[in-house]
Amino acid sequence: MVLCLLFLVSIPAITPYLRGDGNGYYAWVRSAVIDGDLHFENEYRRADPAFRTEMFDEKGELRREKRTSTGHVDDHWGVGAAALWSPFFLVAHAVVTVARAAGIHWQADGFSLPYRWACAFGTALFGFLSLLIAYQLARRRLSDGAALVGVLVVWGASSLFVYQYLLPFWPFASAAFVGALLLLLWDRPGPIPPLRWLVMGVLAGLAFAIHPVAVAWAVLPLLAVVRLPGLRAKASALGLLALGAPLGAAPQLLGKAIVYGSPFTSGYDVKLREPQLFRILFGANHGLFSWTPIAFIALVGIVWPLWRRDRRLAQALITVFLAMLVVITFFQLHEQSSYGNRFFVAFTPGFVIGAASVYESLRGHWRRVAVAIGVLAVAWNVLFAFQWAWGMTRKQGPVHWSTVVSNQFTRAPRELVHAARLFVTDRGALIHHVQQVDLERRRAGVP
DSSP states (O other): OHHHHHHHHHGGGOOOOOOTHHHHHHHHHHIIIIISSOOOHHHHHTSOHHHHHHHBOTTSOBOGGGBOTTSOBOOOSOSHHHHHHHHHHHHHHHHHHHHHHTTOOOOOSSOSHHHHHHHHHHHHHHHHHHHHHHHHHHHTTSOHHHHHHHHHHHHHHSSHHIIIIISTTSSHHHHHHHHHHHHHHHHSOSOOOHHHHHHHHHHHHHHHHHOGGGGGGGHHHHHHHHTSSSHHHHHHHHHHHHHHHHHHTHHHHHHHHHHHSSTTOOSOOOOOOOOOHHHHHHOTTTOHHHHOTHHHHHHHHIIIIIHHHOHHHHHHHHHHHHHHHHHHHHTTOOOOSOSSOGGGGGGHHHHHHHHHHHHHHOOTHHHHHHHHHHHHHHHHHHHHHHHHHHTSSOSSSOOOHHHHHHHHHTHHHHHHHHHHHHHHHOHHHHHHHHHHHHHHHHHTTOO
């Protein structure tokens, strides 16, 4: 009940702002429903200024390298998030159609506020459901209080809220939701019936369609297969998973086949690279633990107290995390303009369970200390995210920690008050400010 109330209260924070990669993710659903095709040039012309400079030259012509061999426009971003948004988009389209008949002048173009807000609400809801499922899974092993603390601290002290409320057209909250569903199905006790194997296959395919990192959650049904007795049972389970996966990935396979000529061509320029584990986890360039320390605490909770309480779950979560780390480390998945390491937002359910396990392992006044640290972590994270969004620190590349720390106690609190006022009274002006800062930095050659 507390979590549901908090989500309801948070709904006004939803900001249906199409920025950066979000334009590519959203184009799939907008073009398919409104235009009846997958030609994205008109969608990209409605994008934020920085994105348009990537797609169009100084004369306003589409850059040659953005045209695919089939004559379509490049959209290497995944289709899965758009598939999840489609019910919200269609409801918005129906509402706009009825409203226009009643004399309300909403544009039925897929970009007016009802469309964007409905899809943004879908993202916020998916992020919340990932937390709610993680809460229920934590409650099976831990106290209600520990589960609640785990949710609240991860919600406020990780990168999730940025991609749940402020950049809702990016796919990572949706990926966390699909991962939570897979974890929920995997965790149910007793033998796994055929239908559940099939559904887990569908979810694994959908995770792949949302983002390559999210496919790490497909490790869970594979771990379940390994535990089955006998080759026949293993073969049957694998067959059902293999049957379900293409169904879940169907939007991706069909969309890529149309745009690139092959369902197996994503459009990403995927290359193996040297592993840079320290940078990815601890670096100033969007390191997971350095930007969002709650992730480190949560992982400690998985490998220590959770391991002692439920080794099977701990092993599974560690395996999923390592699978994500491998994908991020060895492939060209750069953080670019990202708050923290955005890819690990997909691991949100694991972070919740790990953080809850840490709290459960503490006793007496140490729990009060942990709550105080959690409150400080949330406050620090909110201010740091504001610095990043407001252009007070670099959005790409490594930050200067001395500047970040100084701003946390000086500029950031002061300017956050001004930004909060705009957020409530004139969100358009706030977004315009963010766009102008981005453009000025780009013109000056600053990432």
